[in-house]
Amino acid sequence: MAAQFTPMHHHGDFRTMRLVVARGYRMATRGLPPFVAIIVLADRVVSVAANSAGSLFDPTAHAEILAIRRAAKRLRSRSLRGAWLYSTWEPCPMCFSALYKSGFTRLVYGGSTSDLSDAEYGGLRINCSTLCSFGDRPIEIVAGLLREDALAALAVWRVNRDRHCSYGS
Numbered sequence: 001m002a003a004q005f006t007p008m009h010h011h012g013d014f015r016t017m018r019l020v021v022a023r024g025y026r027m028a029t030r031g032l033p034p035f036v037a038i039i040v041l042a043d044r045v046v047s048v049a050a051n052s053a054g055s056l057f058d059p060t061a062h063a064e065i066l067a068i069r070r071a072a073k074r075l076r077s078r079s080l081r082g083a084w085l086y087s088t089w090e091p092c093p094m095c096f097s098a099l100y101k102s103g104f105t106r107l108v109y110g111g112s113t114s115d116l117s118d119a120e121y122g123g124l125r126i127n128c129s130t131l132c133s134f135g136d137r138p139i140e141i142v143a144g145l146l147r148e149d150a151l152a153a154l155a156v157w158r159v160n161r162d163r164h165c166s167y168g169s
């Protein structure tokens, strides 16, 4: 079992999360899923991505996966050791596994898996701290930062998604 960190807020957390939730909100107003991720490495933003499962016809095109791919490509590295991920939402097991395998050391998110309906979440509901406990190294997890803003974007999406079309969380 991995040792648990005591989560600490860093000075850039709120600023970066505000960018994440603001972009999520803008997407929600257009009927798009408000799931956005930003990767920071050594205090520098290296990638930003939004969920594109619907537009790419790719069920694995979650914001976190696309952000990891972009960051690794930009850095020309197969490892993102020491990177931090900021996400509107708690990553699903696929995305959290990708973070773990990529060498991330810190995760900050707003809304939790339990805030989403079964249809929005898509099943296999395992929270990140549970999944992390199976690993042999810890990832610091800061949960619920700007959760109210993430929930506000979710509410807007729920109203707008049916008027537009693309679903796909």
Ligand SMILES: [Zn+2]
Pocket (backbone or CB within 6 Å): 062, 063, 064, 091, 092, 093, 094, 095, 096
């Ligand atoms: Zn995911």
